[in-house]
Amino acid sequence: MKLPSEVVVDSFLPTFRALLASELDDRGFTQQEIADRLGVSQPAVSKYVMDKVEKEGIVATDDRVRDTVERIAEGFDDGTVDDYNALSEVVGLVRALEDRGPICELHERESPFLRGKGCDICVAGDDSSLLVENEVLGDVRRAVRRLKGIEGVAEHVPNVGTNVAQALPDADAPSDVAAVPGRVYAMNGRVHVPANPEFGVSKNVSEVVLSAARSDSSKRGALNLATSDELLEAASVSGMHAVGFDADRDDRRETVEEAFADGVPDIAYHRGGFGVEPVAYVIAEDAPGAVEKVEGILRS
Known part of the structure; x- marks a missing residue:
């Protein structure tokens, strides 16, 4: 009897470390720097x-493994990934590979009695939520x-800051929406992120995400930028649809949902009001999708 965790330690981990070490070596990291990163x-x-x-x-050639190695190495190289982020990426990768992936296949190879049984031992024990x-x-x-790496994006961060948010499926409250505590802010032409994301830490962006999801359950991600004619024109050139709403109304949720009556647009924006900064919300299926739209807008 061999445990799935033994497969991870004996087969996955040496392969993953070798791939990541080689990638970091190619990027000019010293062997001691690599050793410190890999532990x-x-x-x-x-x-x-x-x-x-x-x-x-079968681990070394898996596209998900290769993508994760490259993503972590690039993040270590440009400073956008720390050890916590990297560990989170690897844990998520292991979970994915345990679900009918290479780790599952290797486990069946080591434990033939599992073959043909539709084994889901690795995933069945997890709390799905x-x-x-x-x-x-x-x-x-x-x-x-990804947002931090977009050239020129800092110029479009509102004075109140930007946040990037994504809702859980069937979300119905701000506590079901993940975002960055303290918001993302711009300083000296660069975007700064004060903390890792948490649930229930955003108000305005969460309201927009929840309203979008109520209108279209596939729309669960958004981020906010400063509204400007330049931004809206670039979005239009990129083929994106923008809808305005009134920031002065007290019932913000109802106002936004009215704007989504004919479908969720790519951008929902307002021109500000008394004490309210003009803000545009870029909406997509998830948070990475919203950032991808921002990239498209800024390229225009």
Whole structure:
């Protein structure tokens, strides 16, 4: 009898570390820097980069593994990924590979009695709601990192700050929406993120996300930028649909939902009011999708 965790330790982890070590080595990291990142010794890193550690083929060639290695290495390189983010990415990857993926296949290879039984031991024991929450938090983290890397985006951050949010499926309250505590802000031409995302920490962006999801359950992500003619014109050039609403009304939720009566637009914006800064909300299926739309707008 071999536990799934043994497969992760014996087959997945050495392969993943070897791939990540090689990628970081290619990016100019020293072996000691790589060792510190991976939590191993410098001699172990030397073996990884010299290709003296046997890799498990079905793990090494999996697109999800390759994508995660590249994403973490790039984040370490440009400073947008810290050790916590990297660990979260790897844990999420392991969970994905345990669900009818390479880890599942390797487990069946080591334990033939599992073959043909439709085994779901690895995933059945997890709290499904917790898994979904982790996925949403992961989406917001990835979206924020991508937002930081968009050239010129800091110029469009409102004085009150920006937030990136994503709702759980069937969300019905701000506590079901993940965002960045304290908001994302611009300083010296760069975007700064004060903390990792949490649930229930956003008000205005959460209201827009919840209103969008009530109108169209597939729309669960959004972020806010400063409203400007330049931004709206660029969105139009990009083929995006924008709808305005009145910021002065007290019933913000009802006002936004009225704006979504004919469908959820790509952008919902207002021109501000007394003590209210003009803000445009970019809406998509999820938080990374909203950031992708922002990239399209700014390219225009």
